[in-house]
Amino acid sequence: MAEGAFEQLKLNKQLLQAIAEAGYSQPTAIQQKAIPRILGGHDVVGIAQTGTGKTAAYVLPLLMKLRYPQGDQPRALVLAPTKELVLQIDAVIRQLAAYTGLRSVAIYGGVGPKSQLTALQAGLDILVATPGRFRELYGKGHIPVKQIKALVLDEADRMMDMGFMPQLRQIFEVIPVKRQNLLFSATMPPKVEHLMAEFLDFPDIIEVTPQATPAATVSQWVYEVPNFKTKINLVGRLLADESFARVIIFTKTRQAANDLYKYLQRKGLGPANVLHANKAQNSRLAAIRAFREGELRVLVATDVAARGLDISQVSHVINFDVPVQYEDYVHRIGRTGRAQQQGAAITLVNPAEVYHLQKIEQLIKQKIERLPLPDGVEVAETPFEEQQQMARAIDHQKKLANPDYQGAFHEKKKKKPAHKPGKFSIRRKRKRK
Ligand code: AMP
Numbered sequence: 001m002a003e004g005a006f007e008q009l010k011l012n013k014q015l016l017q018a019i020a021e022a023g024y025s026q027p028t029a030i031q032q033k034a035i036p037r038i039l040g041g042h043d044v045v046g047i048a049q050t051g052t053g054k055t056a057a058y059v060l061p062l063l064m065k066l067r068y069p070q071g072d073q074p075r076a077l078v079l080a081p082t083k084e085l086v087l088q089i090d091a092v093i094r095q096l097a098a099y100t101g102l103r104s105v106a107i108y109g110g111v112g113p114k115s116q117l118t119a120l121q122a123g124l125d126i127l128v129a130t131p132g133r134f135r136e137l138y139g140k141g142h143i144p145v146k147q148i149k150a151l152v153l154d155e156a157d158r159m160m161d162m163g164f165m166p167q168l169r170q171i172f173e174v175i176p177v178k179r180q181n182l183l184f185s186a187t188m189p190p191k192v193e194h195l196m197a198e199f200l201d202f203p204d205i206i207e208v209t210p211q212a213t214p215a216a217t218v219s220q221w222v223y224e225v226p227n228f229k230t231k232i233n234l235v236g237r238l239l240a241d242e243s244f245a246r247v248i249i250f251t252k253t254r255q256a257a258n259d260l261y262k263y264l265q266r267k268g269l270g271p272a273n274v275l276h277a278n279k280a281q282n283s284r285l286a287a288i289r290a291f292r293e294g295e296l297r298v299l300v301a302t303d304v305a306a307r308g309l310d311i312s313q314v315s316h317v318i319n320f321d322v323p324v325q326y327e328d329y330v331h332r333i334g335r336t337g338r339a340q341q342q343g344a345a346i347t348l349v350n351p352a353e354v355y356h357l358q359k360i361e362q363l364i365k366q367k368i369e370r371l372p373l374p375d376g377v378e379v380a381e382t383p384f385e386e387q388q389q390m391a392r393a394i395d396h397q398k399k400l401a402n403p404d405y406q407g408a409f410h411e412k413k414k415k416k417p418a419h420k421p422g423k424f425s426i427r428r429k430r431k432r433k
Pocket residue numbers: 023024025026027028031049050051052053054055056307308325
């Protein structure tokens with residue numbers, strides 16, 4: 001079944017093993033299309049959003065080509081616009097390279113360079129970097145570039161928006177000319193086309209459109225909920241309704257999954273079980289089987305544990321947290337409303353998640369109806385720590401949305417960031433106390 005498809009992509013045993021452990025059962029569309037062409041040595045441009053599996057689409061063939069550790073100098077360079085993305089890519093590389101011995105190092109601004117320098121000196125095969133930090137450390141002679149034979153530009157559109165073109169030009173000047181170039185971008189605005197024209201030779205252009213048409217039989221709605229505790233109370237209230245017969249609840253974290261599960265047990269709203277990556281494989285399989293066979297009413301699952309999980313015929317999907325891999329939303333609601341049955345997908349949104357919900361609405365080209373909280377749901381106070389977390393997340397989103405934001409390269413320059421406490425009413429309220 002599943003592994004077969006990856007095997008057809010001519011990946012070696014070490015990679016197939018890591019793919020299986022990552023829980024990927026089938027290659028995604030971008031992986032199907034990009035992997036053979038990258039292995040074939042072409043320059044490739046992939047137009048694909050986050051959530052399509054684009055990272056593994058270039059990481060797998062790169063690992064395949066690098067094969068095993070060799071020397072101490074980087075042979076592949078991945079450039080990405082932000083520290084977060086650099087860390088995410090580095091994590092994917094480490095996961096998929098687990099059985100190859102290949103070494104990845106991540107470098108980015110906003111922190112001192114010391115530990116990054118130590119990592120560089122220890123030897124590496126792949127370097128993942130923000131353009132700013134790369135230039136800085138290269139300028140000081142810390143990055144040997146002569147062995148670089150493959151270059152990846154990830155989220156090229158965001159790099160252009162953040163004004164990285166000058167840094168990129170400088171980097172292209174110092175790395176070997178004879179190399180394979182890969183460029184990934186969610187969109188293809190003129191700036192990215194220029195970048196392509198300047199640096200890629202007759203690339204193969206691959207485009208995937210995210211699966212974005214929710215099944216027509218699924219009704220969707222959203223509750224705006226101020227905080228975690230109120231979300232729990234709301235789930236309790238919803239499950240008091242017997243029409244919620246076979247329910248999957250997705251949470252972002254294990255902690256939330258466990259808390260919710262305990263709450264359901266305490267209130268007698270089960271039978272329920274919980275599925276997360278920390279559970280032994282046996283107990284996960286047992287939980288899935290029990291749910292499939294109708295012995296469980298509610299299955300609580302973390303996003304990670306739910307990947308590749310194929311359970312259909314559920315009456316309700318509840319997104320306890322808004323999925324930040326936006327395609328997940330579409331996949332999840334696809335689990336309800338099969339075979340003429342009416343299904344429902346309900347998403348609970350706190351103030352820091354409104355941003356992600358809007359992205360999902362853009363993806364599915366549809367506005368999801370907001371419903372008022374049902375009667376009888378106790379609205380809890382938001383604890384200070386949770387307020388802070390939400391304020392930080394909103395701050396981060398604003399930076400992402402503002403094209404003037406200069407990103408990692410300039411971080412060290414703005415010594416004390418101009419504090420704007422007035423931006424968040426929640427924070428301001430607190431300060432007045
Ligand atoms: P990306 O688009 O690279 O940000 O990947 C989005 C998510 O999809 C990540 O959480 C990956 O772990 C996951 N993923 C990538 N490839 C696959 C696959 N073939 N099957 C299932 N999940 C995948």
